[in-house]
Amino acid sequence: MSNAAKIKVLLSLCFLIIFTSAIFHSPIEPTDLLTQMKTRDFVIEFPKWKNFIEPFYAFTFYVLTLERAFYAPALISWTGWILFLVLIYCIAKKKTIIQTLVRLFYGLLLFASLLAWSVFVPLDGPKLIKSPRYIAVDFHSHSRYSHDNAATELSNYKFHISAGYDYFFITEHQNTNSYFHFSPTQRKRIFEGVQMQVVEGVSVLLLSPKEFDAADYSNLSITEIIPKAHENNMLVIMPHWWKWRKFSFADLKEMGIDGFEIYNCGYRNFDEKTRESLIEFCKENNLLMTASTDWHGWGYMTDAWTVFNQTSILSADGETFVFGEPQIIIYRQKQSGTLARFIFEPLSAYYYYIKNVNMVDAFSFTAWFAAGLILIFFGIAKFIFKHIPLILSIVFTISAFYYLAIFVAVSDVNNTLPFIVIPALFAMAALWIIIWRLYDKTL
Ligand SMILES: [Zn+2]
DSSP states (O other): OOOOOOHHHHHHHHHHHHHHHHHOOOOOEEETTTTTEEEEOEEEEGGGGGGGGGGHHHHHHHHHSSSSGHHHHHHHHHHHHHHHHHHHHHHHOOOHHHHHHHHHHHHHHHHHHHHHHHHHHHOOOOOEETTTTOEEEEBOOTTTTTTTOOOOHHHHHHHHHHTTHHHHEEEEEEEEETTGGOOHHHTTTEEEEEEEEEEOOOEEEEEEEEEEGGGGGTTEEEHHHHHHHHHOOOOOEEOHHHHHHOHHHHHHHHTTTTEEEEEETTOOOOOOOHHHHHHHHHHHHHHHEEEEOOBBBSSOOOEEEEEESOOBOOTSSSSSSSSEEEEOOOOEOOOOOOSSHHHHHHHHHHHHTTTTTOOHHHHHHHHHHHHHHHHHHTTTTHHHHHHHHHHHHHHHHHHOOOHHHHGGGGGTTTOHIIIIIIIHHHHHHHHHHHHHHHHHHHH
């Protein structure tokens, strides 16, 4: 291709991005999940530095807010497209079979590394901005003191502050060990809780206005744990009921449950019809409704906030919680779940991104896109692709050691770090070294 032709392609594609951003423009507005009303009392703010890494930020936001039921089809589609495009490139460039295989492997590993970036690099997500007469509370979050969490309690604290929460509950699985690892200043915003499994196999959130020992609540049935928690001024909330669908709403109410999660960022797969009936049930029976992050350190973004029109969550004597009517603020767009969407998943992801952004974001995205094309057109990308594997191998090795260091303090409870996170990171480091050698030999 001649240089003039390259510049024409470049300019047309840049124009296409700006054009699609203008015609699809329909930004997400914060909505109250309970009334389905848009709300002007709340504004969503993104970090100022977002534009400096626009495409990476966009990809991270896409990955971290994707509905759980979409994970598998989306992953298959992305994998298929990457293999297809690399294959087309290799055929066009008349690469040998070995060269092609190395490049297919390279493409997949780069995609896996991008996913790892989304999940492990603590980028600040959308932040809820509101007037001081409101408080935002997260009722459900974990740290490395839970068996399935991948981040420190300090990361948890920073996440909640950067997302705009005033208070949050730390609800580890089966223990309360992390609470005293927060500083006294941090604890002014944190309440102690636990996600306790009951003998029937489901779990409940116990939320306490004062310190307690989770061990006192282990091995109880649901009909034993609720009255016992109430004796100690705790609230008992049913988290992600739709994960188990055990016990009817009415049965749980009969047992004394104080409220339900109606949205959970870890389990965004609650069908709208059942959610509506749960909301209706809670309203009729005066039960607390919450949207929780269920933060596990896997990705650092939320799109839901439980907000109250009050300034404190404790009664005047500080003995019990008092919650008024909540608003559940959701920052999400309805996305299609059709086969057509998943066949063209990378394009669908682009569509949902571009319709939501403002002009500055769109220009930043275009600039990044143009820079990438220039690197490819003028042969600089080749040089970069030669060195990326070694750099990524070093980055993954350092990350693995970081996670090893944060695991030491929680070696008795945590099994995600030693059996999934750390081996996976070391494996990525090793795979990149292999690619580094192979790619160099097959240039
Ligand atoms: Zn949880």
